Amino acid sequence: MKIAIIGTGNLGLSIAKGLIKNNTTTSLYLTKRNTESIENWEEYGNVKVTADNREAVKKSDILIFAVQPNQFESILKEINDLLHENHVVISTITGFKIERMESILGSDTNIIRSMPNTAISVGKSMTCLCANEKGKKRIQLAEAIFNGLGTSIIIEERLMQAATVICASGIAFWMRLIRATTQGAIQLGFDAEEAQQMAMQTCAGAANLLIQGGNHPEQEIDKVTTPRGCTIEGLNEMEHQGLSSSLIRGIVASFNKINQIAEK
Numbered sequence: 001m002k003i004a005i006i007g008t009g010n011l012g013l014s015i016a017k018g019l020i021k022n023n024t025t026t027s028l029y030l031t032k033r034n035t036e037s038i039e040n041w042e043e044y045g046n047v048k049v050t051a052d053n054r055e056a057v058k059k060s061d062i063l064i065f066a067v068q069p070n071q072f073e074s075i076l077k078e079i080n081d082l083l084h085e086n087h088v089v090i091s092t093i094t095g096f097k098i099e100r101m102e103s104i105l106g107s108d109t110n111i112i113r114s115m116p117n118t119a120i121s122v123g124k125s126m127t128c129l130c131a132n133e134k135g136k137k138r139i140q141l142a143e144a145i146f147n148g149l150g151t152s153i154i155i156e157e158r159l160m161q162a163a164t165v166i167c168a169s170g171i172a173f174w175m176r177l178i179r180a181t182t183q184g185a186i187q188l189g190f191d192a193e194e195a196q197q198m199a200m201q202t203c204a205g206a207a208n209l210l211i212q213g214g215n216h217p218e219q220e221i222d223k224v225t226t227p228r229g230c231t232i233e234g235l236n237e238m239e240h241q242g243l244s245s246s247l248i249r250g251i252v253a254s255f256n257k258i259n260q261i262a263e264k
């Protein structure tokens with residue numbers, strides 16, 4: 001596979017790391033205007049770093065765009081005349097609708113909208129996908145790429161903003177929960193390193209109970225909460241302080257903000 005990542009910042013570099021680790025590509029172009037910070041990636045034999053988006057597009061079939069929303073339109077215009085039947089355009093751009101991409105590239109272009117997260121760098125991204133009519137025939141290719149870098153699901157485009165909050169912003173939400181648990185563990189007497197290890201591994205264990213076991217979270221909670229025990233005491237106190245409510249409110253606040261940004 002010949003892949004180009006147009007815009008190698010936080011997300012673009014995370015995708016590149018995942019692809020390199022997986023050995024997915026025959027060639028991988030990485031672009032940004034100021035290439036200094038990513039030049040060392042050329043140490044990987046099949047990676048080419050350039051500020052020239054047009055060169056990257058000419059030499060690649062799959063084009064993954066990971067620039068800021070306000071940078072995207074001009075870049076699409078810059079490379080539009082180079083696109084051909086074999087190109088698959090994969091956008092990761094928040095709030096940028098397929099309709100708007102089609103208005104620049106035409107409806108005859110294979111367009112896929114994706115929403116991965118930064119865990120793609122370690123092959124654990126939850127990625128949501130949707131496509132335009134033309135791109136639907138190539139969505140299996142996108143699924144294959146993103147399933148190699150975690151898990152993917154196909155969703156309706158109208159849910160893409162919600163997916164951004166749950167999956168992309170979700171990384172930050174879960175990090176804060178792990179960090180808060182770590183701080184609790186430090187207060188109980190563990191050193192910072194031990195505390196973080198305990199917090200993150202317990203988090204991974206809880207997620208895996210659901211992923212591999214297929215149970216509802218409350219079934220797993222019931223197994224841990226001894227009657228009159230310490231778990232239910234702590235859990236109920238967390239809920240009195242608004243744990244579930246604050247998470248839900250935070251998710252809705254993010255969603256309202258993302259809709260404001262998209263309307264601009």
Ligand SMILES: NC(=O)C1=CN([C@@H]2O[C@H](COP(=O)(O)OP(=O)(O)OC[C@H]3O[C@@H](n4cnc5c(N)ncnc54)[C@H](OP(=O)(O)O)[C@@H]3O)[C@@H](O)[C@H]2O)C=CC1
Pocket residue numbers: 006007008009010011012031032033034035053066067068069071075092093094115116117118168169
């Ligand atoms: N960060 C995240 O967790 C997620 C982000 N997204 C979306 O992904 C996109 C990128 O986000 P993020 O990685 O955080 O943003 P960054 O600002 O970190 O990365 C954007 C990159 O684009 C490069 N760039 C800007 N203009 C051009 C250009 N004309 N040609 C080539 N490269 C260019 C910039 O480098 P330079 O200035 O050197 O050109 C920069 O490295 C956004 O649309 C965001 O909404 C989606 C899911 C998760």
Ligand SMILES: O=C(O)[C@@H]1CCC=N1
Pocket residue numbers: 094164168169
């Ligand atoms: O915070 C943001 O707006 C972007 C979208 C998802 C992750 N980063």
